[in-house]
Amino acid sequence: ALVEAAADAGDPRIQVSRVTRDAEQARAWFTEFEGAGLDGVVAKKLDGVYVPGKREMVKIKHKRTADCVVIGYRVHKSGRGVGSLLLGLYEEGELRMVGGSSAFSDAKRLELQAMFEPMRLDPDGVAQGEVSRWRAAGSAEWIPVRPERVAEFAYDQMESGRFRHTVKFLRWRPDRDPESCGYDQLEVPLTYDVFDVLESSAGQRRGDDAS
Numbered sequence: 001a002l003v004e005a006a007a008d009a010g011d012p013r014i015q016v017s018r019v020t021r022d023a024e025q026a027r028a029w030f031t032e033f034e035g036a037g038l039d040g041v042v043a044k045k046l047d048g049v050y051v052p053g054k055r056e057m058v059k060i061k062h063k064r065t066a067d068c069v070v071i072g073y074r075v076h077k078s079g080r081g082v083g084s085l086l087l088g089l090y091e092e093g094e095l096r097m098v099g100g101s102s103a104f105s106d107a108k109r110l111e112l113q114a115m116f117e118p119m120r121l122d123p124d125g126v127a128q129g130e131v132s133r134w135r136a137a138g139s140a141e142w143i144p145v146r147p148e149r150v151a152e153f154a155y156d157q158m159e160s161g162r163f164r165h166t167v168k169f170l171r172w173r174p175d176r177d178p179e180s181c182g183y184d185q186l187e188v189p190l191t192y193d194v195f196d197v198l199e200s201s202a203g204q205r206r207g208d209d210a211s
Helices: 002-008 023-035 106-119 201-210
Strands: 040-044 057-061 064-075 082-091 094-101 141-144 150-155 168-172
Touching (some): 023 040, 064 106, 082 106
Antiparallel strands (some): 040 057, 064 082, 064 141, 064 150, 082 094
16 A cells, blocks of 8 residues: 555655565676665564564675774763774875774774874864764764774665774774775776666556556
């Protein structure tokens, strides 16, 4: 009933995702959907339904890694240790911020603070980051450090030149020259129009009627 209501709405902004039981078709959509700006695909049992608070459906997302330069950090909300590392990549000789990595253990936060505190560009200075609905103005402040440390991070997707989600720290890369860490290492998905990879039930029904 909900699918039919969405189809009858006649609003091009409302689209119903395609559904298939064919694994090869799902793999193709996994690629196409990302190129249209979507996270991935969802797998579920044929008779499965949405159950609040339970993982009855599995969201399958891309897994990739990138070597990034640590350009700064934010102090943890407790005031002890590093809350998040801020990361950068080089583009035409300029170091651009691309995202952050967090979710460190208490011990790791203190270890990171001991590592990066001596690398501050200004012992007393802080930089002002972007304020969002998830971050208050005070917590947007971050501490720039010398861009000398490189680490490998796991990420799923890029959007407008930045990581779409928070990335996960994997390991340090002391063998990597910071200036060699650029956008060219990133996998660039093919671009698709979102309306080409999504198919409304209205369109499906019109196709069925025509056949």
